[in-house]
Amino acid sequence: MEFRVSLAHWADIAERVRPLRLAVFVVEQGVPAHLEMDDRDRHCLHALAEDASGAVIGTGRLLPQDAGVGRVGRMAVAPDWRGKGVGAAMLDALLAAARARGDLLIELHAQLHAAPFYDRAGFARVGDVYEEAGIPHITMRRALTA
Numbered sequence: 265m266e267f268r269v270s271l272a273h274w275a276d277i278a279e280r281v282r283p284l285r286l287a288v289f290v291v292e293q294g295v296p297a298h299l300e301m302d303d304r305d306r307h308c309l310h311a312l313a314e315d316a317s318g319a320v321i322g323t324g325r326l327l328p329q330d331a332g333v334g335r336v337g338r339m340a341v342a343p344d345w346r347g348k349g350v351g352a353a354m355l356d357a358l359l360a361a362a363r364a365r366g367d368l369l370i371e372l373h374a375q376l377h378a379a380p381f382y383d384r385a386g387f388a389r390v391g392d393v394y395e396e397a398g399i400p401h402i403t404m405r406r407a408l409t410a
Contacts, residue, residue: 269354273310284342287342292343299397310326313350321344321345322345322350323340333369334369335370336358336359336370336372362408372387382404
């Protein structure tokens with residue numbers, strides 16, 4: 265199955281990716297809509313994964329840099345595309361963008377069930393499990409090298 269990943273600003277892709285984020289986070293996972301959609305999107309760089317026909321199959325975001333630390337969030341992949349490399353390709357693109365802007369460290373709040381995905385990508389678990397939006401999470405970090 266063929267797909268492509270690009271990076272974009274929220275104003276250029278919001279209407280295209282909003283349905284996927286709502287389907288994954290709000291409908292599938294039960295996250296309240298007011299928590300899922302926030303004002304930070306407009307300040308983030310977003311990964312956009314599309315299938316060969318141009319349909320949105322994945323998204324994620326890189327928040328603005330804070331003292332050399334970047335933060336990845338809102339990673340979502342359409343159910344039919346999970347386990348096919350879409351998440352890894354989006355994460356690679358976001359990490360490359362973070363590295364290019366000078367980030368030294370990436371942090372994320374992984375849903376506990378997704379932590380093995382981030383383990384495989386070189387992230388380390390930090391601290392204890394906690395709840396965000398009623399879902400167990402763990403903080404994970406990865407140093408970026410040139």
